Amino acid sequence: MELRDVMLLLHPVIAVIVVYPLIGIVVNRALLVRQRRLQAATEGKSKIPPVVGQEHVKLGRALTAAVVGIVLIGLAFGIFGHILEKQVWTKTPFKVILITLFFVAAIASLTLLYKASDKMWRGIFATLSGIAIVILGCQDGVYRQTNQWYISHYYYGVVVALLMIFSLAILPDIYKDKTNRWRKVHIALNSIATLMFIAQGITGSLALLEVPLSWQETYFQKLYEQQCNIKPCTIQAPKMPNKP
Ligand code: HEM
Numbered sequence: 607m608e609l610r611d612v613m614l615l616l617h618p619v620i621a622v623i624v625v626y627p628l629i630g631i632v633v634n635r636a637l638l639v640r641q642r643r644l645q646a647a648t649e650g651k652s653k654i655p656p657v658v659g660q661e662h663v664k665l666g667r668a669l670t671a672a673v674v675g676i677v678l679i680g681l682a683f684g685i686f687g688h689i690l691e692k693q694v695w696t697k698t699p700f701k702v703i704l705i706t707l708f709f710v711a712a713i714a715s716l717t718l719l720y721k722a723s724d725k726m727w728r729g730i731f732a733t734l735s736g737i738a739i740v741i742l743g744c745q746d747g748v749y750r751q752t753n754q755w756y757i758s759h760y761y762y763g764v765v766v767a768l769l770m771i772f773s774l775a776i777l778p779d780i781y782k783d784k785t786n787r788w789r790k791v792h793i794a795l796n797s798i799a800t801l802m803f804i805a806q807g808i809t810g811s812l813a814l815l816e817v818p819l820s821w822q823e824t825y826f827q828k829l830y831e832q833q834c835n836i837k838p839c840t841i842q843a844p845k846m847p848n849k850p
């Protein structure tokens with residue numbers, strides 16, 4: 607396998623091995639936290655241990671980093687792939703430096719968001735990391751599928767990352783707020799996020815089937831050029847170099 611193929615696989619591999627198991631535990635603990643709170647309110651006590659709350663929050667915090675991480679890896683694959691293919695570095699090196707700085711800014715502001723406790727700073731760092739992700743998503747090389755945004759791996763991916771950043775930013779407010787307003791906002795937004803994670807599993811698997819490995823690329827190009835998905839076509843298998 608060539609380096610490009612390893613880079614392509616990095617994102618789905620981390621999604622399958624790290625992100626989805628984390629989502630499973632976070633959602634499981636979320637349901638237990640809710641069940642426990644409702645039982646305590648109606649029956650006065652619950653058999654569910656209080657530790658489920660801490661586990662949800664600890665793993666929820668890790669989930670935010672994991673989701674933002676794989677989104678940045680997914681974007682980096684498209685953006686730097688385009689930069690190498692079109693030799694953007696030789697034409698507009700400043701643009702490449704600026705793009706790299708946006709990756710650094712996204713990671714730095716998320717790191718600072720983890721450390722911030724003041725409401726204003728949490729707002730600032732959450733906004734900065736969100737903006738950096740959105741700007742990176744607008745770069746050439748990212749397959750956005752805007753004409754079919756409702757099934758786009760890109761749009762749901764960015765939105766779900768923003769929702770995770772928002773959860774991290776409002777974390778202390780969930781506890782402070784006696785009216786449970788932030789708690790309700792959190793539940794509503796993350797229920798949507800859970801559905802989006804499921805959509806990401808489907809559209810991601812589809813993307814994996816549509817992006818060729820290096821040795822399949824010339825063949826795939828012909829399929830796309832001749833629009834074999836919508837009309838009949840005959841593809842001559844290209845001559846493959848003999849590899850030992
Ligand atoms: C798939 C993602 C998530 C879902 C579905 C989810 C859902 C929930 C639910 C249902 C509750 C219980 C609310 C109640 O007490 O009635 C909860 C509580 C909470 N969640 Fe999440 N959540 C998710 C991710 C996150 C993340 C990423 C964070 C932080 C970065 C987080 C932080 C919290 C906090 C602080 C609480 C309050 C816990 C407590 O009362 O002990 N959640 N969440």
Ligand code: HEM
Pocket residue numbers: 614617618621622625673676677680681683684748749750759760762763764766767803806807809810811813814817
């Ligand atoms: C939490 C779940 C996931 C999120 C947030 C996410 C997000 C993203 C984002 C933002 C991109 C860059 C945009 C693009 O080029 O389409 C991307 C690319 C990609 N994702 Fe995911 N993804 C997730 C799960 C998965 C899974 C489970 C798979 C496969 C099994 C997958 C396969 C891919 C592939 C192959 C690409 C590259 C597509 C290309 O460059 O054209 N993703 N992902």
